[in-house]
Amino acid sequence: MPTVQFSRIPPAAQPPPPVAPPSPAGRKRRPLPWILTGLLALLLLGGLLYAVAPLRNPPPAPTAELTLPASMTIPGKAPKLPWPRTGQAMISIDGLGTMGTAGDTKPQPIASVTKMMTAYVILTAHPLGVGEHGPELTVSQAAADAFHGEQARGESLVAVQAGEKITERQALQALLLPSANNIARILATWDAGSIEAFVEKMNNTAKELGMTGTRYTDPSGLDPQTVSTVRDQVILAGKAMALPAFAEISKQKQATIPVAGTVTNYNELLGKDGVVGIKTGSTDEAGGCFVFAAVYTVGGRKVTVVGAVFGAPGNNTPVQLDNVFASTRSLLRATKASLAVHTLVKAGQQVATVHGPLDTGTTLHAAQDVQVVGWPGLEVKLDAQLGGVPARLAAGAEHGRLTVNLGDDAPVETALRAGAALEPPSTWDRIRHHG
Template sequence: MTQESPAEPATAPKARTLKARTLKARTLKARTPRTRTAVGALLALGLFLVLGTVQAVRPVPAPALRIDAAHASYTFPGDFTVPWPRQGQAAVTVPGSGSVGTHGAPEPVPIASVAKVMTAYVLLTERPLAKDETGPVIEIDARTVAEGKAKHESRIAGLSAGQEFSQQDMLKMLMIPSGNNIARLLARWTTDSDSEAAFVRKMNDAAKKLGMDDTTYTDPSGLDERTVSTAVDQLKLAEAVMAYDAFRAVVALPSATVSGLDDPLINNMGDLLLAGLSVRGIKTGSNTPAGGTLVWAAYKTVGDRTPLILGTMLDQHADGPDTNGAASLTLVKDSSGTVIEAVRDALTSATAVREGQVVGYVDDGLGGRTALVTAADLTVIGVPGQQVEPRITGYGKALPHSAKAGTEVGGLAVGSGPDAVRIPVTLRDDLTAPSLVSKLTRLG
């Protein structure tokens, strides 16, 4: 009888399979770090290429003009002290160079008839009038006639309902003798309203646009003591309103004859207009709450230029009896005359920057700078000790990313308005577009 061999255990194939799998796993495990490193490198390279492409094709920043800190201010040599009044507040500026100085606490105070400067400004903004243009006809209403009989305020008396005057003549009646009833009539006429409320809103809107943050108007005449402002705020308005030819022509008149009025209009600026100080307006004010108030404009020829000088004086109260502010009005005019004469005498010119000086640079926004040089001397007018602040400005269009040396790209300016001084600035070196490296390495 043949004896059979014992059968192989059933678990053997499973053991071989497990062993093979274990070996394969060990092999895979041994290869995984290298594989992952390679894959990671490929991903990093791909990401770098994508980011690099994005950086390279992204729009570059617009070039900008910058001034060097060393030329951001200039102080006139010497010393000068403005003979300020002993009370109240005051301010003087030469728009072509900037502030001469201020005096007193800048607290809002009643301004009396100086408020009519804003009335004229809103009137001419809403209803423009050329220098020699008489403008539309305005009819006198019964309310204006009645207010002309008031004894406690400045007014144009002797008017009749139905009388007609040109806008230019109305402006004269408003600004020269300071007609309160005319201020109210113009407010109603300008807004085509039965009250002055809409016009007063326009006055406050205009003040806000001019940056007169400490000013509040409650009426168009200034009789209301709640109409308040500061000397500095009134200078902002004075500069804006003096841009109107029609306004300058009227406030410079010592007197005026208006057809339909029995008497000539006499300017309350009085002798200041005839004192040989080249004073050309602007407006006085006076009453018991405000004391004496005054905004003035004067000129002085220095070399080949005749810059405008503006000043304000508020809250001037005379000692002793002061019926309706009459004595205070005299005080503010006398004190203003002293300031005007001193500032005019001290006014001088100086060269703030010489031709060919490096005053700033073009910033390409990616770290590149190209120097800017002046193409002429910058000569400014001011008083000794006054500090002016030059600034580099463009021409209202985008700067190029590349340009040749000598290209005019902007100007170095001082002051504001028509008296502002400006000289060209040019590239000292070639302006080149940002490099690929600067594009790739930029942040943000």
């Protein structure tokens, strides 16, 4: 049987697996483009935020700084006044201050100058207008009976009688012009019920006014234990003369009152050397005393001089008063000669410096002269109202004022004007300076 032989047939050849191409030598993968873009955006945003940071808030407001001193002294040699050789003396200019003093500062008897406080207490408790008479007082039997004893002691008096009616104004005229001691007691009792209660009011008033060297023991000044100083009485004189009725009465040369008739003011200087008041006094213990006020016109401005001279020598009232009047007259004439108009600040003079943000700024200058009445050596205080300075100020624009306050008189002042224009810093300057 034929043999069938089978031969092995090799399997069909399989295709080789694909081979990846080799990577180029040293080549790295690149970051995705969006990462670079994001980083760049962040950098730009940070720079923008940094640049605009100073623009988020407005720049600080400008500030002004005074370049003049807070006070100025009038140049020149201080005047030498002819002070009396004895006693105490003082000259003060209303609104300006003390021109000078002489003598010690110890409290001393002031005689009938005391009646200035008596009148002041009465007028503050019972005010009168100019020309008004006010309420009536009735002279008691006791006051009338005391007259002869007071007269025997040589007191300064006016005649009175029981039941007499006298107005407040007439009583003050009798008190201040012929310096009637009995009227001082009548007024004190009328006001406070007793002399002791009235004296307490006098001392309380002195304390309120800062009259630290003063002690009253009676309303007339006859008691030498009533003492004061020229300083204290000048303080009181300024307050008293501010009362229209007091100022009106104290400058009268004569007045007519019931029973006594026409009375004359002891102040012989009234109407002379500018004198408009105030009160004389004289006793053996006090000597001649005089508190005075005078008004002058200096450079078209009214100036009130208030002063006092205590302790003028003399053996009796006429001599004492003659001596105190002579001293006062010399002092007033020298005072008037020393007063003049002085220019403290000239128009165009720099008064303040304005500091703005980022080194911006300008200056402020006086628009007019600042002139005051005074004397060489007087220190005058300046008051600058600079206020809030705006961010923008044109050259020559008005801002602020410079003022000199002179007591009760109208202040002396001038407007202030800018020098160069003040402009706020630009946006670019604010960004540039931020870095």
